[in-house]
Amino acid sequence: MSTLTLAMRDNSTMVRRQLKRLLRYPSMTVQLVATPVIILIVFVYVFGGTLGEGLGGGGRDAYVNYVVPGILLMAVATAATGTAVMVATDMTEGIIARFRTMRISRASVLTGHVVGSVIQQLLGMAAVIGIAFALGFRPNATAIEWLAATALLTLFVAAITWLAVALGMKSPTPEAASNAPMPLILLPFLGSGFVPTDSMPTVLRWFAEYQPFTPVMETLRGLLMGTPIGNSGAIATAWCTGIALVSYLWAKNTFNKA
Template sequence: MSSLAHTTSDSWTMLRRNLLHMLRYPSVTVILAGMPVIFLLLFVYVFGGTLGAGLGGVSGGRAQYVEYVTPGIVLMAVAAAAQGAALSVAMDMTEGIVARFRTMAISRAAVLTGHVVGSIVQTMIAVGIVLGVAVLVGFRPTAGPVEWLGTVGMVALVALALTWLCVALGMASGSVENASNVPMPLVLLPFFGSGFVPTESLPGGLRWFAEYQPFTPVTETLRGLLTGTPIGNSGLVAVLWCVGIATVGYFWARAAYHRASVR
């Protein structure tokens, strides 16, 4: 068997392991979607009337705000699922399962790949739950088949980037406790972008940060795909951010795994 075929076979085995964990503990996926859903309900029903009126549209109020805020909530779900990958990797590293894998004829890349792909599957399920709840509370996307395909691709690309980064953070954290806290800023970043309010409404330095941080172009791209608002160059910028983050996360995670393997 060639090296590529061996790695692919081992990666599939590791993916099945992670999928079995997901099937045995479906509550984990529900919890990952739970926090974004709570924020969705909070912002739509508590703040939506005021924030929606401030958007200046024709309809105003909650009906307009749920259209605006849903892409930001989707990104929160993606970041929360990626944080779960950090926890999963940290548990494997600290509980000895990775040390056992090292004694077996398993491709090193397969262990991390299984975590990443499994997390992306879990992410897509969590995002589906969030979008389903958003529709129930009034979200009415105007996307056609092409736009939906673009939305799925964008979400998958963001999930890939954040998951590789969180896998690296989980390996570098040294403990499960640290792994649960280190990726937390990723969940909060949509608040400091265009996820909940337009960046034009933010003051000075915060506005500058919001306009140039990676979550803003991703949010604008998803919003444009789902609701038909202008995307401009946000799509290209979002893809570049995702590719850059995924590349850094991948090489960082691989290096951390190699260091752990030679100890």
């Protein structure tokens, strides 16, 4: 077999390994769905009436349409913690040393983590969207706009997953890895995830408008709800591509030195 065929086979094996691990530990998938759903319910039913009126009227029904993109990105940030922990566990329990003695593609070890996590997160976000529909989420997107939103979410998930892999590899223990991605969970709050950025104080508004999560949320909101996107789509794509590339190179370099 050719080198490419062998590499593809190794990648497939590592992806299956990761998916089987997720099946053995379903609590991680449950947490991935439960955490954003709880926050969605709290914000919609506790704060949604008031915050929805601040969005120009519409109350709770308007607010659930506004907040869903932020909840989806929060789900991605939550999943990054689990990915970092699994990578750190592999790095500290000796399995990587065993892989190094085998004739397998080195890149497949990292690829397995990334692809497995992306599949898990996309399924988790599908569940979150389903629950959001039950709570009153009513997007008016066309089929093309849904495809574009899915493509952007997939790119964003891949970027954050590569970042989580890099953080997990740099963490000395799984416990330390569980804390490394935690700041990501705050970024939807410190952006346009729950309230418009123009309602924030000047310094916070500047940060909220220029951090990477905000253009992704604005683009998703525009695609799903028909609000103006402007240049958010291009900025979101640039952020996702940049994060993915830098994180991939960081993870690869760390793996080669381990």
